[in-house]
Amino acid sequence: MSIGILGSGGLGSNLARALARNGIAATVANSRGAASLAALVAELGPSITAGTVVEAASADIVFVALRWTDTETVLSRLPAWNNRIVVDGTNPVEFLDPNSPAANDPANPLAAYGIKAVDLGGRASSSLIRALVPGARVVKAFNHLDVNALPQPQLSGGQRVLFYSGDDAAAKAEIRALIEAMRFFPVDLGALDTGGPLAELPFGPLAAINFVKV
Known part of the structure; x- marks a missing residue:
């Protein structure tokens, strides 16, 4: 089983550290x-190891650890997915330039965190990612925690909980096994269109909640 990570920012680098x-x-x-x-x-x-985007995207399991604004550009240029697993770790937020007027917009409740929500017209981000990777088996995971927590799966004598969701049972089983190998406690949130929105930042009811299984 080979693993590729698309993106080396906060999420991608900390996924690499956790692995x-x-x-x-x-x-x-x-x-x-x-x-x-x-x-x-x-x-x-x-x-x-470091590789090209195409090399990372050719792995059996591919983590999408891109900024939301880059997802369509990057994913639309990649070869066929051929039933491989794509782990969607993205969230529909835009990072703000701290010196821009948007960073101090009183109408944005997330401005203090340096981000703003992207309007998806009522759709879940996971459904949009699924459309960008036709032929892949998509599992939503690794997106609801602070990225700096990913290299630290154990806390207060227990295991951090990682949520995951998807429509393909075999793909979910592989990601569950990987989550366990990374020493987290996996919790299945069901189908992609059900579980994805529950754990989606910034407004999902389970987003940014640091559960610990003791």
């Missing part, structure tokens, strides 16, 4: 090329 801590191999890629990932790869050791 490396458990000796799980993965290829990480970004738009700037493998050379820009030299420091991260050196930090994490031999289990994490």
Whole structure:
């Protein structure tokens, strides 16, 4: 089973750290090329390698760890998915320039956090990602926690809870096993269109809640 990570920002780099801590191999890629990932790869050791976007996207399990505003551009350029698993770790938010007027917009309840919600016209982000990766088996996961918590699955004598959802039972079973291998406690939220919105930042009722199984 090979693993690829598309994106090396806060989510992608911390996913790589969480995998490396458990000796799980993965290829990480970004738009700037493998050379820009030299420091991260050196930090994490031999289990994490840098590759091209196409190489990472060719893995058996592909984590989408992109900013929402980049998802369509990146995913629309990739080859056929051929029933491989795509883990959607995205959230429909836009990061704000701290010096822009939008960063101080009183009408934006999230301005203090440096983000604003993207209007999806009532659709769940996971349904939009599913449309961008035709032929893939999509599982929504790794999106509801602070990304800095991902390398630290154990807390207060217990395990952090990670939610996941999807429509393909076999794909969900593989991601559940991976979550367990990363030492988190997996909780199945059901089908993609049911569970995805529950854990979607910024307004999902289970988003940003740090449950611990003791």
